[in-house]
Amino acid sequence: MLHASSIMTCDVITARPTDTVAQVARLLSDHGISAVPICDDGGALLGMASEGDLMRPFVDSNVKRRARWLTLLADGTDLAPEFLEYVRLDRHQVGDLMTTPVITAQESASLTELAEKMVEHRIKRVPIVRDGKLVGVVSRADVIRAIARSPESVVPE
Numbered sequence: 001m002l003h004a005s006s007i008m009t010c011d012v013i014t015a016r017p018t019d020t021v022a023q024v025a026r027l028l029s030d031h032g033i034s035a036v037p038i039c040d041d042g043g044a045l046l047g048m049a050s051e052g053d054l055m056r057p058f059v060d061s062n063v064k065r066r067a068r069w070l071t072l073l074a075d076g077t078d079l080a081p082e083f084l085e086y087v088r089l090d091r092h093q094v095g096d097l098m099t100t101p102v103i104t105a106q107e108s109a110s111l112t113e114l115a116e117k118m119v120e121h122r123i124k125r126v127p128i129v130r131d132g133k134l135v136g137v138v139s140r141a142d143v144i145r146a147i148a149r150s151p152e153s154v155v156p157e
Contacts, residue, residue, distance in 0.1 A: 004114060004128045005107040007146045008136030012127075014039045017046055017095025021054050024094045028054075035125060038098045043133040047098030048125075056097055104129045105138070111146055114138050 015024045015036045027036060028051060035050035103121045105114055107128055117126055118140055128136040 002111045002146050002150060003107065004105055004109040004136065004138050007111070007142045008128050008138045009142065010136045012037060012134060012137050014134065015049060015094055016040070017093060017098065019094050021092045021094060021097065024049055025054055037127050037134050037137065038094060039134055045102055045104065045127055045129055045132065045134045046095070047100040048102050048127070049094045049098045053097045053099055102127055106130070107135065111143060115143050118143070
């Protein structure tokens, strides 16, 4: 039977919660990936940021709401520079947009367990953790490749 440890990607591209949306978008684009785990400096998994998460500030309704706030707040008063910096779309930190809590698995998780988590939670990847620290990621493509290579490994538990 296959386990997460035998199919996971170990050399995982990660981001920090203080990275900007633009930095993480560049990271995703440069590496041809659609999501990235967000980890602290010690490697602890804090959240996940996907393409959809990064697009959220740019959705028309958010842009219109932000413009309305600026109009209301700026009417005859000076705004704090910190507030103006925050509402700039390109300055949002990924920590503000990441998805939490994260559905994770241990290295010993079976292929069946991983597939069940992905289907049940409608997610495309499962971060693999050991003692709260990220050690790998299993994607849907990893599961499909494992099934193609070893169909006998998919045995109900």
